[in-house]
Amino acid sequence: MSLNRTSIQPGPRSSLSIISMIALLAGPFVTMLDSSIVNVALPQIARFTEAQLSETQWVASGYLLSLAVALAATAYLAKRFGTVRMYFLSLIGFTLTSALCALSPSLSWLVAARVLQGGFGAALVPLAMGMLMGKSRGQIPAAAGIVLFLAPALGPTLGGLLVHWAGWSSIFWINVPIGAIACFAVLRLPKGLGLPGDPQTRFDAFGFTLLAAGLALTTYGASRGAQYGWLTDLSWPFWSVGLSALGVYIAWALWQAEHPVVSLAPFTRPQSALALLLSTLTSVVQFAVPVLIPVFLQNLQGYSAMVVGLTLMPQGLVTGFSMVATSSVQKRLGLRNTVLLGLLLLALGSAGLLLVDVSTPLWVTALILCGRGFASGLIVQPLLSVLLGNLESREAADGNTLFNIAQRVGGTLGITLLVSYFQIREHFQVSRVVHMLGLSQISSGILAGLPSQARAQLAYAAITGFHEVIWVLIWACVLTFILAWLLHDPHRAAS
Numbered sequence: 320m321s322l323n324r325t326s327i328q329p330g331p332r333s334s335l336s337i338i339s340m341i342a343l344l345a346g347p348f349v350t351m352l353d354s355s356i357v358n359v360a361l362p363q364i365a366r367f368t369e370a371q372l373s374e375t376q377w378v379a380s381g382y383l384l385s386l387a388v389a390l391a392a393t394a395y396l397a398k399r400f401g402t403v404r405m406y407f408l409s410l411i412g413f414t415l416t417s418a419l420c421a422l423s424p425s426l427s428w429l430v431a432a433r434v435l436q437g438g439f440g441a442a443l444v445p446l447a448m449g450m451l452m453g454k455s456r457g458q459i460p461a462a463a464g465i466v467l468f469l470a471p472a473l474g475p476t477l478g479g480l481l482v483h484w485a486g487w488s489s490i491f492w493i494n495v496p497i498g499a500i501a502c503f504a505v506l507r508l509p510k511g512l513g514l515p516g517d518p519q520t521r522f523d524a525f526g527f528t529l530l531a532a533g534l535a536l537t538t539y540g541a542s543r544g545a546q547y548g549w550l551t552d553l554s555w556p557f558w559s560v561g562l563s564a565l566g567v568y569i570a571w572a573l574w575q576a577e578h579p580v581v582s583l584a585p586f587t588r589p590q591s592a593l594a595l596l597l598s599t600l601t602s603v604v605q606f607a608v609p610v611l612i613p614v615f616l617q618n619l620q621g622y623s624a625m626v627v628g629l630t631l632m633p634q635g636l637v638t639g640f641s642m643v644a645t646s647s648v649q650k651r652l653g654l655r656n657t658v659l660l661g662l663l664l665l666a667l668g669s670a671g672l673l674l675v676d677v678s679t680p681l682w683v684t685a686l687i688l689c690g691r692g693f694a695s696g697l698i699v700q701p702l703l704s705v706l707l708g709n710l711e712s713r714e715a716a717d718g719n720t721l722f723n724i725a726q727r728v729g730g731t732l733g734i735t736l737l738v739s740y741f742q743i744r745e746h747f748q749v750s751r752v753v754h755m756l757g758l759s760q761i762s763s764g765i766l767a768g769l770p771s772q773a774r775a776q777l778a779y780a781a782i783t784g785f786h787e788v789i790w791v792l793i794w795a796c797v798l799t800f801i802l803a804w805l806l807h808d809p810h811r812a813a814s
Contacts, residue, residue, distance in 0.1 A: 335451075338507045343451050344466045345501030346410050346443035349417075349494045351467065353382065353440065355474030357433075360487040367487060368426035380542065381430045385437030387534035390724060391527055393442045394581045397449075397716035399520040402513025406446040407505045412439030414498030421491035445719040450513050452707055465639025469632065471609065476628025514716060523580040529568040530580060534724065536561030538731055545735040545742075558732075565728070581724070582717040590807055594705040597658070597806075599725050600799045601702070603733030604665060604792050605695050608672070608688070609634075610734055611741055615785055616684070619677055619778060630685045634692035641696025654701045655806040661697030662803055666796035668694055672789045677778045705806065737788055745784030 335343070357379050365375040396405045416436040423429035451463050481489040540558025547553040572579035573587075586592045613627045622630075649657045668691035675684055707718050 335509075336507075338504045339509065340463075342501055342504035342508055343406075343447045344463055345497050345504070346406065346413070347447050347463075348466050348470050349497055350386075350413065350440035350443045351470035352474050352477070353417075353436070353490075353494065354386075355471050356478035356481075356490050357382070359475055359478040360482045360490050363482055363487045364426075364429070368429070370426045374426060377430045378426075378433050380539070382433040382437040382440075383542075384535050384539055385434040386441045387538045387727060388531040389438040389441035390445075390720065390727065391530040391534055391580060393445055393723075394716040394720040395520065395522055395527070396442065397446060397514055397720075398517060398713070399522075401516030402446055402450060402716070403505070403508055404516065405442055406450070406513075407502065409439050409442040409446070410498060410502055410505060413443065414495055414502065417491045417494035417498065421488040421495075445716075445723045446513070448722075449707075449715050449719040452703065463639075465636060467639075469635030469639065471606075471635075473628070473632060473635070475613070476625055476632065479623075479625040479628065514713075521578040523576050523578055526568060526571055526576050526580040529564050529571060530724075533561050533564035533568055534728065537565065537728055541731050541735040545738045549736075549739060581720050582714065583721065585714045585718045586721060590705055593802065593805055594702045595722065595725055597799055597803055598699070598702045598706060598722070599729035599733075600795060600802075601662070601665070601695070601698050602726050602730045603737070604669065604795050604799070605691070606730060607734045607737045607788075607792060608669070608691065610738060611785065611788060612684070612688070614741075615675075615782075616681075619781055619785075620679075622681070626681070630681050631688065633685055634688040636692075637689040638692035638696045638699075641693040642700050645697055645700040648697060649701060653808040654705070655803065655808045658698055658701050658803050658806060659800060661694045661701075662796055662800040664694035665691055665698065666793055666800070669789055669792045669796060673786050676782050737791065740791065741784060741788045744787045745781050748780035748784045751780065 361375050361378065364378060365371065368375065393405075400408075413436060416432055416439055419432040420429060420436060423432050448463075477493075478490050481493065485492075536557045538561070540554050540556075540561055543554035544558060549555060549558070569583065572581065572583045586595055609631055612631065616622045616627045616630065645657065648660070652660065668687060671687040671690065675687070703722075706722060707715070
């Protein structure tokens with residue numbers, strides 16, 4: 320299948336079989352799951368390898384950095400060797416390296432295996448997205464929507480269960496049967512799916528170096544910025560050089576390179592560029608809350624990571640199911656109005672988090688998150704149809720890769736900035752109350768000996784810091800809502 324079918328044209332819609340859906344959803348599921356599932360296992364891995372927790376963190380960081388570097392080559396590899404072939408090889412590699420991770424006898428072996436795993440996993444999401452959307456004319460199937468939004472939320476819960484009952488290696492062993500089943504399912508994919516591959520495709524070595532270095536350094540610098548401060552020597556050299564490399568790559572790809580490793584040409588079109596910007600801003604608003612809510616629920620309400628994961632899980636399901644309703648809503652309201660409705664509901668859902676405090680029941684928090692999930696489904700589908708729906712077959716690999724790059728860079732920077740802001744505001748609010756109480760510092764022993772009213776004041780201060788971040792998300796929704804008025808509705812423009 321060539322992705323020029325993703326343009327909106329009359330004609331019957333072809334659909335994939337259940338086996339094909341398993342083949343194309345299993346890859347994104349395991350790679351997105353592995354981005355979050357490993358975090359809960361780090362303490363046990365540290366004990367097993369007799370390493371410091373700071374050293375063990377490279378089990379997570381090495382995976383993400385390798386994934387960012389390999390993502391830079393995804394478009395070229397798909398055009399050179401073919402979409403299905405590259406997806407199949409990536410899936411095999413990811414499955415085998417998952418087994419290597421589980422069998423690693425030391426931390427150095429585990430980090431090396433995780434780097435290989437991230438390299439193989441990078442292509443799975445963009446390649447699967449391209450084939451899924453191409454077969455359904457620019458629309459994400461409901462099952463794909465559920466998987467893409469459920470996997471990150473499921474990671475901490477599933478990871479906690481596996482580590483508790485079967486040890487840290489089980490979080491990697493679980494990928495092996497899923498990957499094996501998916502590999503056999505890929506062999507049953509219909510012929511003609513995806514790009515066929517072109518041996519004449521040239522490799523842009525200079526552009527790849529710029530893009531890979533930019534993605535890796537920006538991702539690493541952002542993670543250290545949230546941990547150590549954005550302007551410290553431990554973080555700013557990385558993210559500043561990374562962003563500079565990305566800027567040079569943009570100039571290279573637009574004005575110098577004849578065959579850039581990832582072409583930016585599809586997004587020189589105003590509507591595609593606008594949709595890319597809107598989807599990146601929306602992703603920050605969407606995914607910042609699942610990062611912040613676990614901190615709130617665990618530190619202030621005292622719930623375990625497993626309970627928090629179960630609280631986050633329903634929103635992933637609701638997001639996927641809302642994509643089913645999006646087609647009907649879009650037929651009635653049009654593309655732009657559907658996006659505007661989704662952004663309005665997302666802003667209202669975010670505002671609902673201002674009502675959450677220490678005593679808020681979990682079911683209320685889960686209900687608010689589900690409302691945000693439903694709103695997200697209304698936004699994602701139309702924006703992707705604008706972003707990727709009118710690409711020619713040779714542009715499809717570049718478009719899907721660039722979308723994933725924008726989500727990774729924009730989403731990572733936006734979310735880590737918000738996390739940093741949350742930490743700053745929470746520290747400010749708590750320090751203010753500590754000063755009022757005449758304390759020099761807060762420890763668990765001092766906190767236990769404080770009167771209930773003083774403890775309530777400290778909790779309220781921490782909640783105030785959380786609510787200040789929610790206001791930032793609300794204003795981000797307002798900005799995105801204003802920009803979304805510039806979207807064109809293809810159906811109404813044609814009528």
